[in-house]
Amino acid sequence: MVYLMDTQRVKRLLLVGQSIVYLIxxxxxxxxIPALYGESGIAPVAAKIEKCDASDPLNCISPLVFVLSHQLSIKPSSALQIIALLGVFFSICTIAIxxxxxxxxxLLLVLLYLSIVRVGDTFLFFQWDSLLLEAGWLMVVVAATGNSPADLMSTYLVRFLAARLMFASGIVKLQSLCPTWWGLTALDxxxxxxxxxxxxxWFAxxxxxxxxxxxxxxxxxxEIYLPPMFLLPIPMLRAIAAIPNIVxxxxxxxxxxxxxxxxxxxxxxxxxxxxGYTSSAIRxxxxxxxxxxxxxxxxxFGxxxxxxxxxxxxxxxxxxNTVLSKITFSKGEFEKLTKIGTSIFVHVAILAFVLVFIEFLVTVWKQSTATAQTPEPKSKKGKGKGDKKNETKAVQKSGGGIFGATGRHAFFVLFFGSFLFWTSFVPFTVIDDAASNRIPDILRDIHSRTKNFQFTNSYGLFRRMTGVEGRPEIVIEGxxxxxxxxxxIEFFAKxxxxxxxxxxxxxxxPRLDWQMWFAALGTYQHNPWFLSLVNRLLNNDANVIGQLKNWPFTNKKEPLTFVRAQLYTYRFAKPDTKVWWTRSLQHEYMPAMTKDSPAILEFLAQNSxxxxxxxxxxxxxxxxxxxxxxxxxxPQNTFVRSTTAFGVLLSLFI
Structure with a gap:
């Protein structure tokens, strides 16, 4: 048997957990922010905000950054820091209070993070940022004022998001036709x-x-077989399917x-x-x-x-004494299975949504009936004044009735939740053309008009494996x-x-370290931010240098004047060696550059x-x-761990 929780405990876990993720x-x-988006940073937010029209702030790429900067007469990067600090503050509030x-x-939390993502560009263009926003909108539904059986629908929407993300991530790996996934050698x-x-x-x-x-x-x-089980109306099966995903x-x-x-x-x-909605219902x-x-x-499951x-x-x-494994289906057969599987997934999701709505109605009816049948306590003079009519009104006023607070809560969950549910099929069905073609045009139009808010997104983690011949790694030298x-010049984590x-x-x-990985897969000409990084290093920018592990140019007699980049191939070292990596030089990634080169400055200006x-x-x-x-x-990781630990401790003891 597995441990199951009532809806309100799940709701608290989701909300507090989401707040901790926001805090992180x-x-x-x-x-x-100063290193990445400062006025002398790698991708200055000011360069984007400068293009905004003061008479029409809502059409700015990030209205909140623009308004704060102008109303408080502060630098755009300072406005961005205020937004991040407000996010930290509200995250702690929702954990503790x-x-x-x-x-x-x-709603404030998701809008704050959206304001940062909108100007984040390359450094905030990750699927987990999109996931945090989409889950953030769902948590607006989950956190809708008051508790009622409508929470059954909001928690279903969370399960639906988890199922979509993982199912799509599994499908796209094989759709990419990446030989490592088809040969089951990806982990090599x-x-x-x-x-x-x-x-x-290294040990793995x-x-x-x-x-x-x-x-x-x-x-x-x-990733493929278990996520659809998240949607089925069998609590034990859902839990059993979720556990391997968590592992x-x-x-x-x-x-x-x-x-x-x-x-x-x-x-x-x-x-x-x-x-179940209540612990008594589970018991x-x-x-x-x-x-x-x-x-x-x-x-x-079997x-x-x-x-x-x-x-x-x-x-x-x-x-x-080993277990052998090999894909036994062809690419054509997989394409047919994808069409069938996606169609089943969509229909099961819709049917499950309807069943959850029916469960909501039944739960409301049971609660209303039980409350209405509860006798009113007698006063000292004898029989209480409340009759059946008054009891019904009391139920409605307290929120137990469908026309009371429960009804208002349910209306919001149904209205906004249904919007998120139906529009999510637009990005989800990109994994199958047949399913995508069946999406009504009105849903496509709604999704297109609201895409800037990132209500719903498409996912597909680890679509293709790179580095079959080794790990390409850029080494910057000065x-x-x-x-x-x-x-x-060593980076903080890469x-x-x-x-x-x-x-x-x-x-x-460490987002700079992450982007260095992507830059190694291409050229510096296709990564304008890389030249911006080089320019900041040549200008000895303290904020950018603070993101590095070491800075070997502290001698004022020998200042950094030239920067170049080499491309190496890294591999994990063998167990019988004393090093962690071995590497071999491939070629020059970027020739030597000098400070404030007119060509570089012009290139950076063209790319904002x-x-x-x-x-x-x-x-x-x-x-x-x-x-x-x-x-x-x-250190940056210690700072984040400290704030995270503080949030976790608050959630445990308050």
């Missing part, structure tokens, strides 16, 4: 080529080949630095632990019903496992002379020195990576700068 996200980006876990506060390269591996990734990389192949096959089972997240978190994503998805899976299930649920759950074993050729080899000597163990920076995301306006530092700016200086007394 806001504190992480706050630390990095029950009364703040309402519609208004969660994943652990050493992912953006920011952890030390445990050393596991035998058959185990890595089986792990890939199991990943497909977890998968723990495994990914142990071997890779994926910031708050794994925590966030595991939180969404917690909605699958909902067993009230008779033995017969619980036993039937158990049998059905085992049957459905049937899925058997089908998976057939499709992925799972066999035990007694000669080697010198005071054109002919060297060249000194390596691989550099082969003797240094992979970093563990969870739950923080340099400000054209001089900004004065006012008293508010100075206060914000001083506050950030205090925050930088801690």
């Amino acid at each position: 996200a806001f504190s992480s980006i706050y630390y990095q 029950r009364a703040t876990r309402n519609f208004l506060f969660y 390269i994943h652990f050493e080529t992912q953006c920011l591996p952890t030390p445990l990734a 990389h050393q596991q035998p080949e058959w185990f890595r192949r089986l792990s890939v096959a199991l990943t497909f089972f977890v 998968l997240m723990l495994g990914i978190m142990a071997t890779g630095n994926y910031n708050f994503f794994n925590i966030h998805f595991a939180l969404l899976c917690a909605a699958c632990l909902e067993g 009230g299930r008779g033995f017969g019903r619980r036993f039937l649920e158990f049998i059905v759950s085992v049957a459905v 049937a899925a496992a058997v089908h998976w074993a057939m499709m992925f050729g799972i066999q035990f080899d007694p000669k080697t 010198s005071h002379a054109p002919n060297g000597p060249w000194k390596e 691989p550099g020195n082969v003797n240094t163990a992979p970093a563990v920076v969870l739950p923080h995301q 990576l340099i400000t054209t306006k001089a900004y004065k530092t006012g008293p508010i700016d100075k206060a914000i700068d001083q506050l950030h200086t205090q925050a930088r007394q801690l």
Whole structure:
């Protein structure tokens, strides 16, 4: 048996958990704003805000940043820091104060993060940022004022999001026709080529080949076969299906630095632990019903496992005591299965939504009936004054009736929740053209008109594996002379020195380090921000330098004058060596550049990576700068962990 919770406990877990994820996200980006988005940062937010029209702020890329900057007469980057700090503050409020876990506060949180994402550009263009926004809008529904059986619908929407994300992530891996996924060899390269591996990734990389192949096959089972079970009206089956997904997240978190994503998805899976609207309803299930649920759950899960074993050729080899695995279906067969599977997923989701609505109506009716039949306490003079009519009115006033607070709550959940539910099929069905073509035009139009709010998004994690021949890694070198000597500039978390163990920076995301991974897959000409980074290093920008692990140019007699970049291929070292990595030089990534080169400055201006306006530092700016200086007394991952630990402790003891 699995542990199931009533709806209100699930609701509290989702809201507090979402607030903790917000706290991680806001504190992480706050630390990095001056370096990434400052007026002399890598991608200045001021360069975007300068294009806004003061007479029409709503059409600005981020109206809140624009309005704060103008109304308070502060720099745009200071406005962005205020937004992040407000996000931290409201996150802590919703963790610590029950009364703040309402519609208004969660609406503020999602709008604050949206304001940052809108100007975040390259450094905030990740699927977990989109997920945080979409889940944020759902939490506005979950947190709708008051508690009522309508919460059954809002928690269903959370399960639906988790199911869509994971199902699509599994499907796109095979749709990409990536040979590593089809050959079940993705984990042969994943652990050493992912953006920011952890030390445990090195050990996972050393596991035998058959185990890595089986792990890939199991990943497909977890991502494709189990998510549709999140939607079924069988609480035990939902919980059983969610547990392997949570375990998968723990495994990914142990071997890779994926910031708050794994925590966030595991939180969404917690909605699958909902067993009923009340704890008495869960306990009230008779033995017969619980036993039937158990049998059905085992049957459905077992049937899925058997089908998976057939499709992925799972066999035990007694000669080697290993489990063999191999995809047994063709690409054409997979395309047909995708059409069938997506169609089933969509229809099950719609049917489950209708069933949850019916469950809501039945629960309201039962509550109203039970309350109406409860006799009013007698007064000292004898019989109480309330008759059946008065009791019904009391139920309605207290929120128990469909025309009272319950009705208002249900109307909001149904209205906004239905909007999120139906429009989510537009981005979800991109995995299947046939399903996508059946989407009504009105839903496409609504989704298109509201896409800037990121109410719903498409997902597809780890679509293709890169680095089959090794991990491409950019090493930036600097010198005071054109002919060297060249000194390596190490980043905070990404691989550099082969003797240094992979970093563990969870739950923080050092976004510059992440983008360096993507830049290594292309050229510097296609990554304008990279030239901006080089320009900031040549100008000795303190904020940008603060994001690095070391700065070898402290000698004023030999200042940094030239910067170049080399492309290496990194691989995990063998177990019998004393280093963590081995590397080999491939070619020059970027030739030597000098400070304030006219060509570079023109290129940066064309890409809105340099400000054209001089900004004065006012008293508010100075206060914000001083506050950030205090925050930088801690290393960036320590700062984020400290705020996160504070939030977690609040959730446990308040």
